[in-house]
Amino acid sequence: MRQASIRQAGPQLEVRNLEVRYNGIQALHGVSFKVNRGEIVTLIGANGAGKSSILRAISGLIRFTGDIVFDGSDLGPIPAHSIVGLGIAHVPEGRGIFGNLTVQENLHLATWQRQGKGEVEADYDRVFALFPRLKERRQQPAGTLSGGEQQMLAVGRALMSRGRLLLLDEPSMGLAPRLVQEIFRIIEDINRTGTTILLVEQNANMALRIAHRAYVLETGRVVLAGTGLELSDNPRIKEAYLGA
Structure with missing residues (x-):
């Protein structure tokens, strides 16, 4: 796999100060990030860090506070079925x-x-x-x-x-190593056709190899951000997520 070049087409998705609660317990604490048109952006972090909650909020499946803007549309008041119609596809x-x-x-x-x-x-x-x-x-x-x-x-x-934006939640979970390689190759192929991808993935090594940019979440907060290459070379990330 290659390290993809960074796209500069401007933000297609903007998430600002996103907060989510489940039964009074706060899962996301003021999360902010952006996804530029044509990028692969990955969210990495341990189980319970809030990654899936972000995708569910974008898709309209859970209530949230903060702002989620897709192609200029505020997703806050829009029901989930209409969000699909705007061009967001979610693979849970x-x-x-x-x-x-x-x-x-x-x-x-x-x-x-x-x-x-x-x-x-x-x-x-x-x-x-x-x-x-x-x-x-x-x-x-x-x-x-x-x-x-x-x-x-x-x-x-x-x-x-x-969908113009594809949300992928743990696409490699439970797959044999050979199929993991194939799924990530296909993700890159889909991106080359112009589809923007926001990827949540436990396999941080593979995810960072194909990502234009990445965000690291810990306990519902973004703690690091950078290109896939920068985070792959970060000693903290190597120790915590890449087995180095």
Whole structure:
């Protein structure tokens, strides 16, 4: 994998002073960061640091205080289904596929807000080009797929919504090392087509290798920020997250 060059197209997503509480317990403490158009930005940190809460707030799945702005739109008052319509696609931790539906039916679910059959068919072709195994299994119940194939389906379904910003929550979790390499290669391929990516990932080594920029969270706060290369070389990060 390569260390990607930094994009300079300006912020597509801005998060300012984000705070989230669960049953009175504060999970995020004034988190602020930005994601520029065309970047891969990764959030790293230990379990419970607040990474998934950030993605859920962006998607409208939990209540928050602070500001989240996407392409000039304040996401605070917008319901989750309308946030999808604005161009944000979320692949949650645990994949969230429908096991009783076929691969094709799972992909089709993501097109419910879209118009134009020709464009939808073109996106099926795009997903099947990225994930040939899904094409082979398009009529197979999703619940019978392997873990890696289910992760591919979850990413493919998000792509079918035509999101301009892709939120990925732990895409390598539970996968064999060979499939981890493949998933990260595909993430880079998706980014090269122009899709901005905000990545939450426990595998900090792999995430930093493909990231343009990264933020480190500890107990709900951003404690470090920099390019993927800078953080990979940071002694504190090496000791805490990279096994050095």
